Amino acid sequence: MTKTAWAWVWFGLLLALDIAIPWYVLTNVEKMSGAFLFWTIWVLAAIISAFIIFLRWREVKP
Amino acid sequence: MSVTFWVWFGIGIYIAVGLGIALMARRQLGAGVSEFFLANRRIGGFVSAGAYSATTYSAFMMVGLAGLTYLSGVGALGFELTYLCGMFMMVFFLPRYWLVGKKYGYITPMELLSDRYQSKWVGATAAILALVFLIPYSAVQLMGVGYLVNGVSQGAIPVVAGIIIAVFCTIAWSNIAGMRSDAWTDTFQALIMIVVSAIALGVVVTALGGFGSFFSKLEEASPGLLTVPTDKGAFSINMFIGLALPWLFFLISNPQVSQRLFIPKSVTAMKQMLGGFLVFGFIYTMISVLWGFSATLLVPGLEKADLATPTLLSLPIIPMGVAIIVMVGITAAAITTIDSVVLTLASVWARDIHKGLINPKVSEKRELRIGKWVIPIVTIIAFLFAWWATGKTGLPFMIASLSAAASAGLLMAVPTIFGAFFWKRGTAFGAIVSMIVGAIIVLIFQVTGWKPLGWWPGVWGFVVCVPLFVIVSLATKPPRDKAEEFLGYLKGALKKGRFI
Numbered sequence: 001m002t003k004t005a006w007a008w009v010w011f012g013l014l015l016a017l018d019i020a021i022p023w024y025v026l027t028n029v030e031k032m033s034g035a036f037l038f039w040t041i042w043v044l045a046a047i048i049s050a051f052i053i054f055l056r057w058r059e060v061k062p
Numbered sequence: 063m064s065v066t067f068w069v070w071f072g073i074g075i076y077i078a079v080g081l082g083i084a085l086m087a088r089r090q091l092g093a094g095v096s097e098f099f100l101a102n103r104r105i106g107g108f109v110s111a112g113a114y115s116a117t118t119y120s121a122f123m124m125v126g127l128a129g130l131t132y133l134s135g136v137g138a139l140g141f142e143l144t145y146l147c148g149m150f151m152m153v154f155f156l157p158r159y160w161l162v163g164k165k166y167g168y169i170t171p172m173e174l175l176s177d178r179y180q181s182k183w184v185g186a187t188a189a190i191l192a193l194v195f196l197i198p199y200s201a202v203q204l205m206g207v208g209y210l211v212n213g214v215s216q217g218a219i220p221v222v223a224g225i226i227i228a229v230f231c232t233i234a235w236s237n238i239a240g241m242r243s244d245a246w247t248d249t250f251q252a253l254i255m256i257v258v259s260a261i262a263l264g265v266v267v268t269a270l271g272g273f274g275s276f277f278s279k280l281e282e283a284s285p286g287l288l289t290v291p292t293d294k295g296a297f298s299i300n301m302f303i304g305l306a307l308p309w310l311f312f313l314i315s316n317p318q319v320s321q322r323l324f325i326p327k328s329v330t331a332m333k334q335m336l337g338g339f340l341v342f343g344f345i346y347t348m349i350s351v352l353w354g355f356s357a358t359l360l361v362p363g364l365e366k367a368d369l370a371t372p373t374l375l376s377l378p379i380i381p382m383g384v385a386i387i388v389m390v391g392i393t394a395a396a397i398t399t400i401d402s403v404v405l406t407l408a409s410v411w412a413r414d415i416h417k418g419l420i421n422p423k424v425s426e427k428r429e430l431r432i433g434k435w436v437i438p439i440v441t442i443i444a445f446l447f448a449w450w451a452t453g454k455t456g457l458p459f460m461i462a463s464l465s466a467a468a469s470a471g472l473l474m475a476v477p478t479i480f481g482a483f484f485w486k487r488g489t490a491f492g493a494i495v496s497m498i499v500g501a502i503i504v505l506i507f508q509v510t511g512w513k514p515l516g517w518w519p520g521v522w523g524f525v526v527c528v529p530l531f532v533i534v535s536l537a538t539k540p541p542r543d544k545a546e547e548f549l550g551y552l553k554g555a556l557k558k559g560r561f562i
Contacts, residue, residue: 004154004562011150015310018144022137022290023299030285032277035136039143040348046147047340053153053562054336059329060559062164 007053014046065382066218069211072386073227076393083250084235084243091239095430098240099169099409105245105325107334112249113402114322114335115342118312119252120399121206122465123350124259124392125371131354133367135287137297139351141306146343148310152336155314157561158483158552159323160332165551170406171320171479172414178482178548180541181490182418187497188475189414192317193407193440194501195471198451199316200403200444202464203396204228205368205452213372214389221452228397229445235401236408236437241325244401251394256342258391259349262375262384266356269379276356284358304518308469314479315472318399318406329559400444408436467508470520474500477531483552485535486545492535500527 001009021042022035029035096102105113120126123142131138159171168174172192176185204225211224235247270276286293290302314320326332357370360377364370371392375385412433417424424432451464474497481488500523506512507519514522556562 002562007150007153007562014147014150015144018140018147018306019299019302022140023302027289027291030288031281032288034288035290036139036288039136039140043143043146043344046150047344050150050153050340051337054156054333056560057157057329057333058560060161060555062161062555 010049014042017042064218066215068382068386069215069219069389072390073211073393076390077227077231080231080247080250080394080397081234081238083247084238087243087246088239091242095169095409095413095426095433096167097242098430099405099433100321100324101241101245103164103325104327105241105331106327107331108338109245109249110322110326110331110335111338111342112252113245113325114319114339115346116248116252116255116395116398117322117402118319118339118399119255119343119346119395120465121203121210121392121396122399123346123395124255124353124388125206125209125368126202126465127347127350128354128357128371129367129369131287131351132357132364132370134296135284135289135292136351137290137292137302138354139347140290140297141302141309142347142351144306145309145312146340146347149313149336149340149343151311152313153562155320155483156323156332156336157329157556157559159320160326161552161555161559162548163324165555168324169413170410171314171317172410173418175475175478175482175493176414176418178541178544179478179488179490179493180544181494182414184478184490184493185414186419187494188317188478189410189418191471191475191497191501192410194505195468196316196318196403196407197440197444197447197468198464199468200400200440201447201451202468203400203403204444204448206396207393208448208452209368210372210375210389210392213369214375214385216376222449224393225445225448225452228393228400229441231397232401232404232441233438235397236405237434240405244398244405245325248398248402251398252342254387255391255395256346256349258384258387259346259353262380262388262391263349263353263356265380265384266353266360266374270356270359276352276359279359280355283362287355287358298516300513300516300518300521304470304513304521305463305466307518307524308466308473308520311473311476312469315469315476317410317472318402321406321409322402400441404437404440404444407440408433411436467519470508470518470523471501471504473520474504474523474527476524477528481531481535483549486542486549487535487540488531488545489535489538489540491538492531492533495534496527496531499530500524503527 172185208221208224478493504523
């Protein structure tokens with residue numbers, strides 16, 4: 001698979017977790033350590049992975 | 063001195079500084095459409111990040127999202143962070159928009175679609191979609207300012223007065239130097255937004271005994287708000303997807319933000335823009351949601367959740383000076399969004415409707431003049447919508463719901479946009495049919511309030527418009543030469559810059 005395809009798969013996985021964990025795993029956890037903490041860590045994973053990809057970009061003249 | 067005096071004083075200072083910055087930006091204003099609407103694609107990384115952040119984050123955050131958190135709990139955090147996760151797609155779209163924008167000289171995202179699909183009607187359809195659905199979105203910004211000024215002044219300043227202030231600033235900021243004044247004032251205001259909201263949250267959390275005590279109190283007082291769905295049934299999966307799906311694709315569906323992908327002056331500026339925005343967005347989202355949670359503890363039982371922030375700011379635990387600067391910060395957030403929206407709509411009207419359909423031979427000077435005339439017209443239409451909606455109550459008239467409803471309509475352009483960059487076989491006919499049918503479905507469901515099987519209008523529109531785009535495209539003839547040339551150029555350029 002190409003890097004682009006891997007990036008799309010990773011993004012799809014993040015979206016699947018976005019629903020699966022809060023609604024099916026943490027639905028009875030009525031604490032800040034439940035869905036609140038999950039979404040915070042989850043989005044940090046998305047942000048860090050975006051940084052890893054775009055920090056490799058280099059200057060081009062269109 | 064009365065609270066009302068200090069509210070007017072704060073607004074006066076804000077307007078004076080904003081006007082000063084806009085006038086400074088005007089000194090660098092050159093001639094032409096590209097200069098006015100895109101600052102000649104020469105904006106640096108810091109200002110690009112500030113402009114993008116301020117355009118994206120609006121009164122929706124500290125008023126609308128805080129209100130949604132107050133009413134519906136932690137699902138509001140998931141909803142807004144789903145948007146931020148969607149920004150991961152910038153690693154695909156940002157370099158693509160930027161590269162083709164520079165190469166082909168596109169002024170609007172709709173012009174890109176018209177060229178790629180070789181049909182003016184594709185751009186015009188997307189333009190009409192934007193003109194229809196961005197009006198409610200602009201209106202909610204005005205409503206946010208109105209509620210806030212009214213709340214902080216403890217009712218002394220009517221909601222409509224706050225709305226009129228926002229209308230004035232919007233027209234002034236956008237007209238003085240176009241994108242250049244928008245970008246500069248946006249960056250100044252982005253700094254205000256994040257600093258003052260952090261100060262306000264700090265004051266409230268301190269009053270609640272620190273973060274540990276705040277979280278314990280929240281778990282004790284409103285445990286049902288910390289799960290999805292909540293104990294009162296809010297944030298079912300249907301509601302979450304209904305709100306989050308349009309938000310997920312906001313970065314490409316909303317032209318006022320996708321147009322900003324044309325403006326960074328270099329790849330370095332692009333990287334700074336994206337990195338700066340992601341950090342800003344994470345911090346501002348956490349502040350807004352925690353602010354909404356603090357309101358559930360400090361001002362429980364409000365009839366209208368959008369009033370959570372204004373009510374919280376009028377409490378004695380918030381020093382008046384802090385309340386005033388927070389009000390200015392949220393006002394800034396609202397105005398930076400609406401001025402960007404009207405500037406984009408002005409360019410879209412001038413380029414994609416007037417030049418694209420009505421008068422292709424229009425001179426650049428006249429095109430610019432027409433665009434400038436559209437700025438006050440769109441703002442006044444948004445004002446009328448806001449005036450009407452402020453009298454209404456209930457979930458559909460909340461700032462968060464109106465914002466998501468606007469993006470639901472714009473979502474119908476997403477298959478067309480994906481097709482432009484990733485599918486050679488996409489056609490103009492497929493694009494036009496999918497956008498029109500999808501938008502009609504969204505409009506009908508939104509107006510009637512109909513949610514078949516419990517799914518929201520944007521979801522139904524999307525479910526219909528994606529296969530429609532594919533099927534109609536496969537049944538019609540694509541612009542092969544243009545697709546080869548456009549995607550062929552991108553393939554080479556993406557490789558050179560190590561983009562994916």
